[in-house]
Amino acid sequence: MRALAALALLALAAASPAEAQFRLDINRLIDTAKNVGRATAEIDEKQEIEIGHDMAARLLGAAPLVPSEAMQRYVNQVGRWLASQTERPDLPWSFGVLDAPQLNAFAVPGGYIFITRGLFERMRSESELGGVLAHEIGHVLRKHHLKAIQKNAQASLAGDALSLALSDRGSAARDKLVAFGTEMYARGLDKSDEIEADRLGIVIAARAGYDAYGLPAVLQALQAMNPEDSGLALMFKTHPTPAERLGEIESRMQPTLEAYGGQPQLAERFRAH
């Protein structure tokens, strides 16, 4: 409930209705002028945060947060520390553990990141948690989901509808955009995006002071599980196999792993939560 309240507060802080209306009209004018002929609207950071906010609210409707304030605060502390080491430290980064038994984690545009209780309970140290959160942070830094949404929107919404979807939060076109965005979590990203997020995740976790083997350790644990385990179905459907990801990490990240593999794992601090 607290994260939902925080999300609602973010929405309230965005603008008063009058300001919102004014800005919306201005956007419409600009968009109309821009969109004569073709639809190539770029999603700016404010729109990215708004779209992500609406997607996060929808996802939280499907699976609520674990009702443990201590756990949610801890995951936010770890996640925000990691995010503060990146080139987008000023996004409204927000982290949550969803009350779901499956093993999964995902990033929403604008800096909303969720992991499931099932995955959290499989972890053994803060460096593992950090590795997984840093992978998701990598997706937000490179705007992987946002670009996929934009690509699909450009294909399915005509020029005016697309600019309306981006500028008007109340429009049917925006609803369509957000619905598509959330459906994407059942389909997954391109394999190259996942491999890039693994590499970024290892670098970010190392930069934040964690044992760089945190993410590989989680992938090894997943690899050791029975692939028929129903809790793994969605993750395995939407990601390359753990073996493939570990192979890519091994072939490209060995120097980083060796240089930062001795940093703290913080297993006890993790267990305390």
Ligand SMILES: [Zn+2]
């Ligand atoms: Zn990913």
